[in-house]
Amino acid sequence: MAKTLGPVRRSFQPWNDPSEPAYIELRDVTKRFGDFTAVDRQSLVIYEREFFALLGPSGCGKTTLLRMLAGFEEPSEGEMLLQGRPLTGVPPHKRPVNMMFQSYALFPHMSVADNIAFGLKQEGMAKADIAQRVAQMLRLVKLEPFAGRKPAQLSGGQQQRVALARALAKRPKVLLLDEPLGALDKKLREETQFELADLQESLGLTFVIVTHDQEEAMTMADRIAVMDHGRIIQVATPAEIYEAPATRYIADFVGDVNIFEGQAERLEEGKLRIATTAGFAVETVVNGPSLPANGDTVWFAVRPEKMVISHDRPAGASSGPAPNMVEGEVWDIGYLGDVSIYNVKLACGDIVRATRLNAAREVERPITWDDRVWLSWRPDSGVLLAG
16 A cells, blocks of 8 residues: 555545646735735635635735635735636625634624524525525534524534534535634634534535644645745645645644754765754655755754654664764653653753653653653654755
């Protein structure tokens, strides 16, 4: 069986099929607000039935992109198309898209059922059809017992479901979600992420979500576009974003990571040795069309969970300096229940982070503060990064 980067959530992968047409397409889209460029000449393709995430920090341009798709903003330059048809100049209420806001924007004086029915009434749908559609939406989001309640009588998670049902009631071709889970507590947010992903797959709709939460994007999305300063830096699946980040920025933004700078030395085919500024050597496998030249400055990233932490020098290692291992002192520990996080201080003063799965309730020779420990990793555990 062919190896993949991380688990595959589903076999749906239209971006790997050259014959698959674009559903949403951005062509050199720019948006300026006075002298400020919020989105800078960006192109993007999103496919039908895809759950797509725009991920990035505040001010990176992701919400501006979403608002342009919704019709609340018009591009300063470039084109936006849906099923090959231009969206420029089409007002929001005439676009086959709907948007779910972070605040939910429910009408407080209306019942749950009336909130869901509001858009359908505005379109002039027959009463019998509205009642049928509302009942369908209530079943979909599991809120049938709450149809007569007002929003103030619901929990945050229930309000979120009402807003989702209202957005889906008009059966849009595309549902746009602006930080939809931001108001929920951590546990409910994690549960809702899976529910939303399952709902999107069962409905067969195209979802585009904006979020600054990496775990949220990685849990729900088929693909993620990581943005920074108005530009899309990388578009890939969650596993590819995490395991093969295109730049140091993405490696640092998505999850925890240790990044080491050093000088490159070519070894045999596909292998590279890096003399790091931290005083130890890295040997890694490089899968790509080209290797850096001898003496080039490079950066190597390895995730904390890929590091093995132990009291003893790794078995089989010689007594002298060896690649892919370094000794240090435990500087701090974070116990999270399922995993423990160890911050290890090296002789040069750098802090390296490693995590260990707490698979057993009782541990012999537990690692604790001030212990001398060894960190080691496999040659294929890390990735070489572009500047």
